[in-house]
Amino acid sequence: MKASRLGRLGSYLALTGLALLFLAPLAMMLAGSLKPNERVLVEAGTLAAFLPVGASLDNYAAVFERTDFLRFLFNSVFITGTIVAAGLIVNALAAYAFARLQWRGRDLLFNLVLALMILPFEAIAVPLFYGASILGLRDTYIVQILPFIANAFSIYLFYSFFIGLPRELEEAASLDGASTLRIFFAVIVPNSKPAFASVAILSFLTWWGSYLWPLLVTIVPEVRPLPVAIASFYTLPPLQWGDILAFGTLMVMPVLAVFLMFQRWFVRGVASSAIKG
Amino acid sequence: MSAPNARRRLNDQTAVGLLLAGPAMLGLFLFILAPFLVALALAFTNLRLGSPLPLEFVGVKQFERIFTDPDFLRALSNNLLFASTVVPLQTALALGLALLLNRGLRGTVVFRTLFFMPVVFPMSLVAVVWVLIYAPGPEGMMNGFLDLVTLGAWEPRDFLRDPMLAMPALMLLSIWQGAGFQMVILLAGLQQIPEELYEAAALDGAGRWSQFRHVTLPQLRNSLVFVVLVTSILAFRLFDQVQIMTRGGPDGATTTVIYEAVQAVFTRQQVARASAMTVVFFLLVLALTWLQRRLARQEREIG
Numbered sequence: 001m002k003a004s005r006l007g008r009l010g011s012y013l014a015l016t017g018l019a020l021l022f023l024a025p026l027a028m029m030l031a032g033s034l035k036p037n038e039r040v041l042v043e044a045g046t047l048a049a050f051l052p053v054g055a056s057l058d059n060y061a062a063v064f065e066r067t068d069f070l071r072f073l074f075n076s077v078f079i080t081g082t083i084v085a086a087g088l089i090v091n092a093l094a095a096y097a098f099a100r101l102q103w104r105g106r107d108l109l110f111n112l113v114l115a116l117m118i119l120p121f122e123a124i125a126v127p128l129f130y131g132a133s134i135l136g137l138r139d140t141y142i143v144q145i146l147p148f149i150a151n152a153f154s155i156y157l158f159y160s161f162f163i164g165l166p167r168e169l170e171e172a173a174s175l176d177g178a179s180t181l182r183i184f185f186a187v188i189v190p191n192s193k194p195a196f197a198s199v200a201i202l203s204f205l206t207w208w209g210s211y212l213w214p215l216l217v218t219i220v221p222e223v224r225p226l227p228v229a230i231a232s233f234y235t236l237p238p239l240q241w242g243d244i245l246a247f248g249t250l251m252v253m254p255v256l257a258v259f260l261m262f263q264r265w266f267v268r269g270v271a272s273s274a275i276k277g
Numbered sequence: 278m279s280a281p282n283a284r285r286r287l288n289d290q291t292a293v294g295l296l297l298a299g300p301a302m303l304g305l306f307l308f309i310l311a312p313f314l315v316a317l318a319l320a321f322t323n324l325r326l327g328s329p330l331p332l333e334f335v336g337v338k339q340f341e342r343i344f345t346d347p348d349f350l351r352a353l354s355n356n357l358l359f360a361s362t363v364v365p366l367q368t369a370l371a372l373g374l375a376l377l378l379n380r381g382l383r384g385t386v387v388f389r390t391l392f393f394m395p396v397v398f399p400m401s402l403v404a405v406v407w408v409l410i411y412a413p414g415p416e417g418m419m420n421g422f423l424d425l426v427t428l429g430a431w432e433p434r435d436f437l438r439d440p441m442l443a444m445p446a447l448m449l450l451s452i453w454q455g456a457g458f459q460m461v462i463l464l465a466g467l468q469q470i471p472e473e474l475y476e477a478a479a480l481d482g483a484g485r486w487s488q489f490r491h492v493t494l495p496q497l498r499n500s501l502v503f504v505v506l507v508t509s510i511l512a513f514r515l516f517d518q519v520q521i522m523t524r525g526g527p528d529g530a531t532t533t534v535i536y537e538a539v540q541a542v543f544t545r546q547q548v549a550r551a552s553a554m555t556v557v558f559f560l561l562v563l564a565l566t567w568l569q570r571r572l573a574r575q576e577r578e579i580g
């Protein structure tokens with residue numbers, strides 16, 4: 001749509017104003033993480049909140065002294081990374097079987113997958129927690145990873161993509177006598193990069209920020225991921241806002257960097273979550 | 278190809294199909310379907326971890342209890358209040374952002390990136406940072422901001438300990454964190470609307486507002502229905518912000534269904550009671566999903 005000059009100016013003004021409101025909490029976090037602890041709260045209500053006057057990395061040093069930050073980071077990366085990587089393989093293989101192979105029980109199982117898509121995690125959290133407790137699996141990695149690898153929505157996203165691929169790709173390989181598994185890895189996977197990227201990004205966003213489940217099943221810091229770690233660092237006396245903001249900045253930096261590098265893929269991934277209902 | 282061969286091929290695919298789908302289906306059975314069925318069953322028992330009472334089937338007693346429990350009823354009404362406020366506000370904001378970004382202006386990608394940025398922040402981090410933003414007294418950022426925009430007329434408030442303001446405070450940060458997600462979905466929807474529709478409308482003498490009402494909104498309907506559904510479900514899942522910022526307080530002003538369920542199972546070991554609460558939660562989600570499917574289907578029949 002073409003906009004008039006006045007309309008364009010108005011749009012820019014609106015966008016800039018909104019962008020400042022969206023950015024304010026982030027700018028405050030970054031500036032506060034660099035300021036002396038006692039200044040953070042005192043200056044939060046003024047424009048000085050956004051200016052790192054007297055900047056130093058002391059708060060960052062304090063984070064590493066007061067917490068096992070690198071351990072939490074490793075836990076988050078390991079847990080989320082395993083869920084995403086294993087999920088890509090397991091769910092894509094299942095989706096391929098649903099989209100392309102003829103087998104008994106297929107339609108029944110696929111309808112089950114569609115039905116399970118609407119079950120939010122919270123609806124099953126209680127029995128899962130109960131099960132983890134009686135099996136003695138609390139405070140382990142496995143209880144934070146295994147239940148989330150198979151995912152109905154991921155299967156559905158892969159399925160929608162595979163259904164749209166031209167069959168000729170596979171038929172040529174199949175005439176050469178390639179096995180189904182070989183066709184999948186040599187033909188389907190290289191032609192489905194957007195689907196893999198979307199599923200990877202959506203499941204990363206879901207599990208990276210996951211809070212309820214690790215809060216329930218972990219007590220020891222050795223296996224706790226970052227989202228739970230920052231909440232418990234915030235309740236750890238003495239309350240030092242500079243340190244907390246430094247923890248937050250450290251925790252979000254790697255993800256923010258990945259997001260800024262691949263933001264087109266993030267946007268595409270999120271947009272693809274809305275395909276039909 | 279002869280018939281037995283064809284049958285063997287079919288059988289072969291059954292084996293391969295089960296093999297490929299097997300791991301995922303096993304996971305879905307063990308960790309989603311089975312726990313869900315267990316939750317349904319537990320809701321009709323008296324199960325409590327470490328209780329000396331024998332496990333018994335108690336019928337709908339847990340449901341009777343939670344529906345006469347003022348805390349749970351408060352939680353339910355809080356979720357409804359949260360949904361009925363956040364869903365329209367957040368959707369309107371996301372739609373506004375998407376429309377602004379869809380005008381073909383330079384720098385659109387930069388703005389889109391900025392608005393989407395909070396989405397990659399874990400909610401627990403957002404909650405902790407916003408505790409500082411809502412700090413009581415004139416030195417709090419929100420108090421300072423409101424003082425600025427009201428030209429000094431604002432009396433500093435303790436947002437998170439004020440029964441009237443605690444819930445709106447949670448709503449605001451949830452909108453801030455989630456609007457970018459919806460914006461991206463609506464923007465994708467806007468970009469799929471054929472330019473010819475606008476040209477035709479303009480030829481018919483339709484103004485901006487009329488184009489928006491008669492072209493944009495109907496064309497965007499499925500995206501809007503989807504966004505509204507997802508945000509409504511999120512409103513009923515509300516937990517992280519509550520647990521970190523207010524613990525359901527002050528005086529139950531911010532407690533939610535999931536927060537009550539977690540309290541029941543985690544601090545009081547009431548597995549059966551918590552299961553009953555999550556069953557109620559599931560029925561709400563189911564109703565919302567059913568509504569969305571109906572609305573989306575209607576559109577398909579008309580269109």
